[in-house]
Every structure is written in structure tokens, then in C-alpha cells.
Amino acid sequence: MIKSQIYVGIACVTCFILGIMAGYLPGYYSVQSQDDGLTQVSTIDAILNGLYDGVITYGDLKDYGDFGIGTFEGLDGEMVAVNGDFYQIKADGVAYPVDDDMTAPFACVLFFDADCELPVWEGTNYTQFQDYLEGSIKEQNIFHAVKMEGTFGYVKTRSVPGQEKPYPPLVEVTANQPTFEFHDIKGTIVGFYCPDYVEGLNVPGYHLHFITEDRTAGGHILEFDINDAELSVDYTSELHIILPNTEEFNSLDLTKSKKEELEEAEK
Numbered sequence: 469m470i471k472s473q474i475y476v477g478i479a480c481v482t483c484f485i486l487g488i489m490a491g492y493l494p495g496y497y498s499v500q501s502q503d504d505g506l507t508q509v510s511t512i513d514a515i516l517n518g519l520y521d522g523v524i525t526y527g528d529l530k531d532y533g534d535f536g537i538g539t540f541e542g543l544d545g546e547m548v549a550v551n552g553d554f555y556q557i558k559a560d561g562v563a564y565p566v567d568d569d570m571t572a573p574f575a576c577v578l579f580f581d582a583d584c585e586l587p588v589w590e591g592t593n594y595t596q597f598q599d600y601l602e603g604s605i606k607e608q609n610i611f612h613a614v615k616m617e618g619t620f621g622y623v624k625t626r627s628v629p630g631q632e633k634p635y636p637p638l639v640e641v642t643a644n645q646p647t648f649e650f651h652d653i654k655g656t657i658v659g660f661y662c663p664d665y666v667e668g669l670n671v672p673g674y675h676l677h678f679i680t681e682d683r684t685a686g687g688h689i690l691e692f693d694i695n696d697a698e699l700s701v702d703y704t705s706e707l708h709i710i711l712p713n714t715e716e717f718n719s720l721d722l723t724k725s726k727k728e729e730l731e732e733a734e735k
């Protein structure tokens with residue numbers, strides 16, 4: 469059976485003409501491949517509560533995307549996936565290839581297929597980048613993946629050391645996170661924008677990871693400064709969530725807002 473999904477038509481100003489050429493108009497429905505949806509593993513509040521057990525193997529997760537970010541069983545580092553290659557950036561800052569039998573307690577992946585390319589300028593930092601994209605993109609209530617490839621004057625990342633049970637909450641782990649600084653570095657920034665209403669489920673706003681061009685280092689992005697880069701955006705109006713159906717997850721109190729803890733842990 470050929471599977472298909474109805475998607476809300478997508479567009480940004482830059483993509484409008486391309487959209488017409490491609491045969492769809494913004495605001496109308498268009499049939500796209502099921503592969504265009506974003507797949508998320510677990511919820512960010514489960515991670516904030518210290519649920520670091522793997523939910524799905526990376527071998528299986530690859531069926532849902534070739535691009536994305538995440539972490540590993542026991543919170544053992546930051547995951548970056550680009551062009552179908554998955555990497556684990558451990559607490560030593562080094563990128564290791566991910567084995568298919570490793571597992572993800574949290575991840576976001578999709579099959580990256582750019583809808584739009586946007587110009588970026590030298591000297592733009594992370595805060596300016598977020599303001600710029602939020603100002604340029606009309607699709608504030610759907611999800612988008614961002615891929616930015618090029619040279620960066622500065623990138624600051626962090627990773628997290630693997631934890632033993634009983635797992636501490638994420639804020640306790642990130643309080644002692646190792647950070648890494650790169651200067652005049654070539655690489656790729658990989659990540660997602662999620663609308664504000666995802667609070668509790670995912671990270672509202674931007675969540676970006678970095679991998680160097682030689683695929684040896686990277687991490688969760690804390691700051692960057694663009695030299696010369698190309699930015700592509702992939703919109704999606706479909707979200708698929710794989711939840712851990714465990715006693716631990718089902719007995720968790722997820723009614724309280726963890727907004728402040730998330731700010732502290734991610735920034």
C-alpha cells in the first residue's frame with residue numbers, strides 16, 4: 469500500500485515562488501511523503517526528571533530520519549545526525565560513530581529535505597540568528613529543522629557525562645557540564661525550532677547541536693558566530709512521538725511546569 473499523508477501547505481516568503489512552481493500554494497493542503505514528519509522520542513520533561521533509559525535503538529530510529537539531535541542511555545553525550553551519519557559527542561568533546569544497538573532516551577529526527585534557503589550574514593551570533601529566523605519565518609506554529617553548513621568564527625558547545633542509577637535530574641548534570649570552544653571552524657549546525665506550545669513535550673524555540681566538518685568534535689550549542697554559512701530550513705506540520713511505555717514513565721508526575729529548569733539546563 470502506498471502510504472500518504474495530508475499536510476498543511478508550507479511556505480515562507482522566500483519559498484513562495486518555489487512553492488507555486490512545485491505545485492502547491494501556502495495555506496492549501498498538499499500531499500507529501502510520510503517521511504516528511506518529525507519524530508520525537510520521549511518528552512523533554514521526562515529527561516528533566518532523570519529518565520535516561522533508552523527508549524529505541526538507533527538502528528530503529530534511523531527508519532524515522534537521517535538528520536537530528538538527541539542523547540544516549542544514561543545521558544551519555546550529545547547526538548548529532550547529518551546526511552544519515554549518527555555521532556555521539558561524549559563528555560571529552562570527541563565525536564564517535566553511533567552503533568545501531570545503542571539507544572536513545574530522547575531524540576528528534578526527520579528526513580531532511582530543505583523547503584527553503586535563507587541568507588545569513590557574517591558576524592551573526594546565536595541570539596541574533598534566533599531573532600532573524602523568528603522575524604523571517606511565518607510558520608511559527610509548526611516545526612522546522614535547520615541545517616547550517618559553513619565556517620564559524622566561534623562555536624561554544626557542551627556535552628554531558630554518562631550517569632549511573634539512580635539518575636540525577638538534568639539540571640544537576642548540566643551544572644557541571646564540560647564546555648568546548650572552537651575558533652574559525654568548519655562544520656554543520658543541526659537542530660529544530662519548536663513552537664512555544666510544546667512546553668513540557670520538547671524545547672520551545674531553537675535547540676541546536678554542532679559537528680565539525682571532519683566529524684571529530686561538536687556538542688550541544690551554547691553560542692556561535694557565523695563567518696560564512698548556508699542555511700536551509702525544512703518545515704513540517706506533522707509530529708510523531710514515541711513514548712516510553714514503562715512503569716517509571718507512567719508513574720511520573722508530569723503536571724508541574726519545568727520551564728525554569730529547562731532554561732537552566734539548555735542554555
Ligand SMILES: [Zn+2]
Binds near residue numbers: 537546677688689
Ligand atoms: Zn541538546
